[in-house]
Amino acid sequence: MNENDTTDHGTSTSLVPASDAGTERLPASLIRGVDQFENPGLPPHVHRAADDDPAAAKRAERQVATMFGLSMLATLVFLVSYFAIPDEATFFFPGIGIAKTQNVVLGLSLGFAIFLIGIGAVHWAKTLMSDEEIVEERHEQASTPEQRAKSVAVVNEGVASTHLNRRPLLKYSLGGALGLFALPLGLQVAGSLGPTNIEELKHTIWDPKDNGGKPIRLMRDPEMTPIRFDEVTSGSVFHVMPETLQKYIDEGKHVLEAKAKAAVILIRLDPDLIKVQKAKDWGVDGVVAYSKICTHVGCAVGLYEQQTHHLLCPCHQSTFDLTEDCAVIFGPAKRPLPQLKITVDDAGYLVAPAGFAEPVGPSFWERAR
Amino acid sequence: MNALAARRRHPAAIAVLLLLGLLVTGGAYSFLAPKDANASAPTAAADDVAQGKDLFIANCATCHGVGAQGTKSGPSLVGVGAASVDFQVGTGRMPLAGPNVQAPQNKVKFDDAQISALAAYVASLAPGPAIPEEKYTTVIEPGTPENNKAIAEGGQIFRVNCAMCHNFAGAGGALTRGKYAPALEGTTPKHIYEAMVTGPQSMPVFNDMNLTPEAKQKVISYLKAQENETNVGGLTLGNLGPVSEGLFAWVFALGILIGCAVWLGKKAA
Numbered sequence: 128m129n130e131n132d133t134t135d136h137g138t139s140t141s142l143v144p145a146s147d148a149g150t151e152r153l154p155a156s157l158i159r160g161v162d163q164f165e166n167p168g169l170p171p172h173v174h175r176a177a178d179d180d181p182a183a184a185k186r187a188e189r190q191v192a193t194m195f196g197l198s199m200l201a202t203l204v205f206l207v208s209y210f211a212i213p214d215e216a217t218f219f220f221p222g223i224g225i226a227k228t229q230n231v232v233l234g235l236s237l238g239f240a241i242f243l244i245g246i247g248a249v250h251w252a253k254t255l256m257s258d259e260e261i262v263e264e265r266h267e268q269a270s271t272p273e274q275r276a277k278s279v280a281v282v283n284e285g286v287a288s289t290h291l292n293r294r295p296l297l298k299y300s301l302g303g304a305l306g307l308f309a310l311p312l313g314l315q316v317a318g319s320l321g322p323t324n325i326e327e328l329k330h331t332i333w334d335p336k337d338n339g340g341k342p343i344r345l346m347r348d349p350e351m352t353p354i355r356f357d358e359v360t361s362g363s364v365f366h367v368m369p370e371t372l373q374k375y376i377d378e379g380k381h382v383l384e385a386k387a388k389a390a391v392i393l394i395r396l397d398p399d400l401i402k403v404q405k406a407k408d409w410g411v412d413g414v415v416a417y418s419k420i421c422t423h424v425g426c427a428v429g430l431y432e433q434q435t436h437h438l439l440c441p442c443h444q445s446t447f448d449l450t451e452d453c454a455v456i457f458g459p460a461k462r463p464l465p466q467l468k469i470t471v472d473d474a475g476y477l478v479a480p481a482g483f484a485e486p487v488g489p490s491f492w493e494r495a496r
Numbered sequence: 497m498n499a500l501a502a503r504r505r506h507p508a509a510i511a512v513l514l515l516l517g518l519l520v521t522g523g524a525y526s527f528l529a530p531k532d533a534n535a536s537a538p539t540a541a542a543d544d545v546a547q548g549k550d551l552f553i554a555n556c557a558t559c560h561g562v563g564a565q566g567t568k569s570g571p572s573l574v575g576v577g578a579a580s581v582d583f584q585v586g587t588g589r590m591p592l593a594g595p596n597v598q599a600p601q602n603k604v605k606f607d608d609a610q611i612s613a614l615a616a617y618v619a620s621l622a623p624g625p626a627i628p629e630e631k632y633t634t635v636i637e638p639g640t641p642e643n644n645k646a647i648a649e650g651g652q653i654f655r656v657n658c659a660m661c662h663n664f665a666g667a668g669g670a671l672t673r674g675k676y677a678p679a680l681e682g683t684t685p686k687h688i689y690e691a692m693v694t695g696p697q698s699m700p701v702f703n704d705m706n707l708t709p710e711a712k713q714k715v716i717s718y719l720k721a722q723e724n725e726t727n728v729g730g731l732t733l734g735n736l737g738p739v740s741e742g743l744f745a746w747v748f749a750l751g752i753l754i755g756c757a758v759w760l761g762k763k764a765a
Contacts, residue, residue: 173763175763175764175765176764176765177764187764215726217726220731223731223733224731224732224733225727225732226730226731227726227727227728227729227730227731230729230730230731231730231731234730246756249760250764253763253764254764254765258763258764347706348656349652349653349656350653350711355705358703358705358706359706360701360703360705361701362695362700362701363695363700363701363702363703363706364657364700364701364702364706365706366656366657394700427660429660429661430660430661430671431700432671432672432675432698433695433697433698433699433700433701434697434698435672435698437672439671439672441660441669444672446672457672
């Protein structure tokens with residue numbers, strides 16, 4: 128906005144041409160600009176109803192007072208209903224359904240209380256407060272040469288008083304302390320870039336080494352009871368955890384970390400439908416076990432569609448086909464679900480003699496090594 | 497030429513002839529046509545299984561085969577048990593109203609006696625899951641600590657086995673290619689039990705050895721307790737989680753905010 132312009136309230140306003148009053152303060156490069164463009168000035172000031180008509184102003188005042196008054200009422204409603212409305216009360220909210228009375232009343236009353244203060248204030252400003260256009264002049268941004276010289280002198284004096292120039296030991300030790308201090312700040316970032324122990328990423332509690340080398344029984348989740356082979360009928364889905372989870376549950380420590388990669392889904396389908404021989408061999412007469420952790424980002428792939436033999440992950444809709452050894456037939460996953468080899472032990476329970484043959488879950492850099 | 501011969505060439509003659517032809521054909525059909533495949537049972541059949549067989553042949557055999565052995569249009573029902581029939585026919589899914597990706601819940605087309613007759617007939621074909629006993633489909637009401645514990649256990653079992661398809665509150669969820677897991681609100685405890693034990697359509701089978709009858713009862717009680725309790729959040733918005741809540745915020749909250757912003761910028765009158 129050009130600094131030369133103001134409009135006079137009350138007089139008829141038209142475009143006010145630029146005056147020469149401030150040209151000596153303008154840099155030379157801009158003087159030409161002043162001549163090139165005519166200052167269009169401000170648009171004509173529009174009067175409001177409240178400026179001209181005292182009745183309209185009174186009406187506006189009453190409107191603002193009403194808003195503040197309603198706000199007070201809403202606050203009182205909040206204060207009373209906080210204690211008066213019982214916890215279990217519900218009512219029918221038209222258009223939405225059954226709602227809890229306490230939630231709705233407290234929310235709406237507090238909301239209106241604060242909202243009405245706000246709109247009351249805005250309405251007051253809009254209708255009654257002064258709305259004259261003001262032009263604030265912009266002063267030179269650069270300081271005067273004397274001020275500049277003074278500032279430089281102060282800085283130099285300050286530097287001289289630190290003795291940094293004459294005492295290099297101070298300078299170097301300060302540099303060393305500050306420089307070294309950057310390391311702890313960066314260490315947190317650098318140190319959490321990845322695990323130091325890659326083997327832990329590949330390990331699940333299905334590893335027989337966690338069970339003293341013995342095959343691990345498949346247990347129902349959450350009951351933690353073992354599963355017999357003849358209990359798995361055609362079309363059944365069991366959600367499985369290994370028996371090695373029990374000791375984590377008993378100790379109450381690291382249960383979720385142990386469970387996180389151990390989730391397995393056990394399904395029985397007609398073995399003639401399975402097209403991949405390895406998938407048939409690693410199962411028992413059509414009973415197959417696959418890791419439930421999606422190879423995309425790690426959600427539990429529990430949605431089994433019995434008739435199409437597809438396993439769907441609900442997060443990004445990766446679909447795995449059980450008849451093709453859980454190959455990915457749709458969605459962003461790039462690797463099939465790892466299969467868990469299962470057999471039947473002497474007592475008739477399903478067991479996993481070895482753990483997973485590959486790391487479960489989403490990819491990580493060191494997965495192939 | 498007599499009067500009839502003269503009128504033979506009248507323009508209206510062809511219309512009269514057509515009308516006569518229609519009357520004759522229609523009349524002959526209604527006299528000679530076989531009786532309609534009547535859904536109501538003939539009063540002569542005394543045996544439940546026999547009555548069921550008649551109902552089956554009249555209403556189900558077109559798709560499921562005369563001996564329930566299955567055809568291109570419908571699977572074999574040998575071995576599905578009385579529970580399947582009670583569930584599918586009792587929720588109106590069968591007889592299938594029209595071809596679709598999945599049979600939706602529909603108006604029930606038979607009364608209870610007919611449904612039990614059909615169930616008895618299908619059960620007689622081969623052993624299969626039976627209609628559950630009353631004691632396992634009685635809902636455990638919350639209130640006492642031991643009931644509350646049972647309901648909480650039901651919730652735990654539900655979350656592990658069922659929530660991935662049916663949603664954490666049983667509000668239903670999507671599967672692939674237009675299939676879906678329906679919302680469970682309003683389904684009777686008996687039908688919930690039967691659906692678990694028979695695994696209808698895309699749903700897998702949760703037989704009584706996987707989830708014991710007591711476990712199934714706990715799951716059912718959890719669902720009913722969930723239906724009846726007051727939602728502590730205020731409005732459930734269909735129990736669909738962030739999706740419906742986000743829509744609510746985008747439409748109403750943002751709408752109001754935009755309205756306020758527009759009003760703030762306008763000059764007063």
